[in-house]
Amino acid sequence: MDEWKPNSTIKPHKKRSWYLAWKYKLMNQRALRKLCQTGAVLFLLVTVIVNIKLILDTRRAAYAEEEESAQDYDDDMLNVEVPRHPVSNKKVLDVEVYSSRSKVYVAVDGTTVLEDEAREQGRGIHVIVLNQATGHVMAKRVFDTYSPHEDEAMVLFLNMVARGRILIFTIKDEGSFHLKDTAKNVLKSLGSQVAPFLSWRDMWTFVGKKGGEVYGEKHAKSPALSTWGDPVLLKTEVHLTSVEDAECHWPDTELNRRRKRFCSKVEGYGSVCSCKDPTPIEFNPDPLKDNKVFNVPVAVIAGNRPNYLYRMLRSLLSAQGVNPQMITVFIDGYYEEPMDVVELFGLSGIQHTPISIKNARVSQHYKASLTATFNLFPDAKFAVVLEEDLDISVDFFSFLSQSIHLLEEDESLYCISAWNDQGYEHTAEDPSLLYRVETMPGLGWVLRKSLYKDELEPKWPTPEKLWDWDMWMRMPEQRKGRECIIPDISRSYHFGIVGLNMNGYFHEAYFKKHKFNTVPNVQLKNVESLRKDAYETEIHRLLGEAEVLDHSKNPCEDSFVPDTEGRVYVMFIRMEQEADFTTWTQLAKCLHIWDLDVRGNHKGLWRLFRKKNHFLVVGVPASPYSSKKPSSVTPIYMEPPAKEEGAVAVPAVAAAEQT
C-alpha cells in the first residue's frame, strides 16, 4: 500500500458500494494515510463481523418465522420465500478492471467480483470468465506466472473455456517473469495487443470475448527494474448476447438438463461442456456380483476444490459396483461451485458451516459428516469415507465387498483402508494381496458404525483443540491396539497437490510414485488369513519359507536383493523396543518410501516388495518374529544422520500432519 500512488483517473464508480467509495476517498488524502493503514484492518474486521451477524440474523429470522407458524397448522402459511433478485434485462455490462502492484479488482455492473489486496498473495495474472448472456462469473483463477509452469496451467485453462465467453485479465504485482511465448501467443490470439510485449512488473488489464471482439486493454510499463508500472484502471462496456446463443444445443434429456445447468454456470471443466461431443456424466459401470457394500453409505469429504471434486467423482462413479444413491458429498463451507459439481452428477450434497480453523476445522467437518452419514442411513453398519482429492480404483468396491465381513466379525480390526502408505511403484506388486497394519492410513477407508457411535463420536476433539482427526484416531487411546486391513497395491490415489498440509514438493516426494490398481475384478487371495490368529499362522509360514538376505551388504543398495522374481526374502534390523524406529526410518528413507513417521508395521514387521520379490523386514529384538533370526545374523543398524543433514525441505508440521 505504501507504493500506491493516488491516480486521478480512479474515481469511485457511482454504483460501487458506499463503503468502498468512502475507503478510496480516504486514501486519496495523504494526511489520512497513516490512519487508513491501521483503520483499514479494524474496518475490515468490523465489516466481516457485521456481515456474519447479518447473515446469522437473517437465517435465524427465517427459522423463527417458520417455527411460529409451524405451531399452528390451520394457519398453514409458512416459509415466506425471499423473492429472487429481479433479473435485469440490460443488454450492456459495465466492466471495471484494475491492475496494480498491491491490489487488483474487477467490478461488473458495480458489483465487485474480484478484490485482492492481500499482502504476499495473489501474485500473477487473475482471470475471470463471464457468461456472455447473463454476465455471471463462471470461473475465477489466478496464475502466478512469475513462477515456472503456471503459464502452462493458464494455457490449459484458457483452452478449456468455451468460445463466446467474456474473459477478463488483470495483473497483480508481477505476471511476466515466467510467461512464455506459447502463453503470450494464446493471449495474442484472444486479441491482446500488449501481451506479446508484457515485461517485468508491467501492469495490464484486458477484456475480450473468446474467439471474438476486444472490449478494452490498458497497459502501464514499468520504468525500471526496481519499480512497478503505474496502476491502470480499465472501464469498458460489454454487450450481452441472447441466452440461446450462449448455450449448446444438446438433446433434451434429464442428463443434458443437468449438464446445461452446470455449463451455464461454471467454466474450466473442459469437454463436459463441449457442444459437439460432450464427455458423459453418467457412467454405468458393471455391477458387482454379490456386492456386499452396495448399501454401505459413502461420505465424500470436500472443501473448496471443485476441480478436484469433479475428477474424484468421475472416478468414483466409474468404479464397478458403485451405488450413487448411497453417496453424499459434504462440503466444508457455503461454496457454490463444489455444489454445482455434485449436482452435475446427480448426487446429493450437504454444506457445512465452517467451525474453528485449520486442522480443527477439517476435524469438525469430518465429525459432522460422519454423524450426518449415520443419521441419513440409520441402517448402515459401516460407512466408506473418501476425500475430494482421491482417484478411486475401478475395483475399489470389489476390494471392499470381498473384505468387509472381516471388519464385521473381527473385533481386533480398526478399519479397512484402500491406501498402502508403503505401496510405491517400486515396492508394491500384488493386487490380490492384503496386509494387517497397526497404523491407520485413511485416504479411502471403511469405518464401523459402532466404533464411531460408541467410541469416537462422544469424545471427538472439540473445536478449540487444533488436532488432526487422523492423528487423533491414530493415538493409542483411540486405536486400542486394533489394526487396519490394507491392500498391497492401493485402491485410491492421492492426486491433490493443493491442500492444507500439502504442497508441490511434498506431493512429488511422497505421493506421485504411489502405485494405484487399474485392474478390474481382482480376486483377493487368502482373505480369511487376515483374521487375527490366522494372520499369525500366515506370517510364520511366510517367515519359515523366506530366505535370509546377506546382512553384510548395504540394504540401501539394489544389489542387496538378488535379481530374482517371486521369491520371499527377509532382513533383520535393530529395534530395541516397540517404539524404536531408528533403523527403520533410515531404511525407509533410502528405499524412498514413507519415512516421516512409522507406517505399515505389524508387530515389528514390515512387508513390501523389492525387485518383484516379497521383502520382509523384522525388527530385532522387539518383534515377536525375532525368533526367526538365525543366530549367525547380526541385525542391521543404521544411524540417523547428524541434525544439520536431517533438516529436509519438508516443514516438520506438514510432515507430521500429513495423512
Add this chain to the structure above:
Amino acid sequence: SVKQHVVRKFLSLISSHNIAVYLIDPLILELVDKDLEQIRSSPDAPSPECRYFCAPRDFTTFALLDKTWKHEVGFFRTAEKMGFQWLKIINKDPRLDGMDDLSGIEIPLHYVFKLASHAIHLVVFYERSGNYLWHGPLRLKQHMDRKFVPFRKLRFGRYPGAYEKPELLLVSIDDLKVQIPKNPSSFLEEMSHSRFLECRYREARAFFQLYPDDASLDAVEFRRKAKSLLHLAVLTLNNLGVKFWLSSGTCLGWYRQCNVIPHSKDVDLGVFIRDYKADIIPAFQKAGLPLKHKFGKVEDSLELSFQGEDDVKLDIFFFYEEADHIWNGGTQAKSGKKFKYLFPKFTLCWTEFVELKVHVPCETLQYVEANYGPDWKVPVKTWDWKSSPSNVQYNGVWPVDEWDDVIQIY
C-alpha cells in the same frame, strides 16, 4: 367410479416406474380390516362390486419409503402425461436438524397427485436412527396453491408421525393389486398415537452457548453408560409391551439439551400404573439389571429401581391418574415418609433420543415446569428429590407394619 379410476391410474403410474407404495388410507384400511380373512384367503377372487376404493372421500392415501426410490424426474413427467397435476411439499431434513451448522438439503415430505375430482396423498416415510419410520408435517409455503385440494381433510400431515417398520401384505381389493400393512387394525391403532415431537435442537444449542457442555472423560463415560442402560430398558419394556416415557431428569435432558445430562446420576422412566405388569422385575433381572429397591405398592406410590453398570441406576416411577391431575409417589427409606409429585394431565408423543424411539409427554413444557419450576433452564447440580422439586407434597408416613412390603432395599 372416479375414485377407483384415479387409484387405478396412480397404481399403474408407480408400477411403470418400479416404485413400491403401500396403502395407509385409514378409511379403506378399516373396511379392509373387516373383511381381512376373506381377502387373505382368496387373493385372486374377482370382486363383484367396488367396495373399498369407491367409499366416499376426497383422498386416497399411500405411503412411500424414501430409500426405495430414486427421485427420478421422469416419474413426474409421466404423471403429467397421464393427466395428473401434482404438488410437492418439501422441508428441512430432520435427520440433520440436530447437527450444528449443516445445511443443503430439503427433502420431499408429501406429494399430492390430483386427477379430476379425486386426489392421491403420497406420504414419504424416512428411516431414522432408532429403527423407526418418520413422516413430516404438511405445511404449505406461501406461494403454493392453497385450494389445490382440501388440505384440512388430509389424515396425515397435521403433525409429524413415527411408526414401526410395517410388514406388508400384497392383496387384491376391488380388482386392484395393492400392498397394505399386514395387520391393518394395529396400524390404525398405531396411527392414532403416532404424533412425533422433534427435539428442540435450536434451543439446545442456545443452552450450550450459555452453559458449555461437559466434555470431561467422566461425562463421556456417564453418557455412554446411561445410553446403554436406556437402550436395555427400552428393549426390555418394549418386549413386555409396557408403555413408558422419559421422566424427571432424563426428560429434562431431552427437552433442554437433547442429550443425557452428564451430572444426573440415573435414568428415569414413567409408566402408568394401569400398564404395570408383575413381569417387569423378573424381566429386568433377566436382562442383567438386578432390583435395587422397591418402594410403595401397586395401589399406592409404586417405584422401582434397578442397578445398571457402575452405579448408574434406572428408576421407574409409576403414575396414578386422578380427575384433574396425575401424580407419582416417593418414599424415604429411613423414615417411611411418603411424598407426592403432582403433574398436569398429559398425553404421550414419540420422539427420538440417543438413537431410540421413545415417548415423552406431548405437553413437555408443563411437565418439566411442574417438576423443575420456572427456572428449569438453569442447570442445578445439587438436587434433593424430597425438597427440590416444585411439585412435591408431603404425603404422610407408611404404617410401620407395612414397611417390609413397601420399603424393600436390596
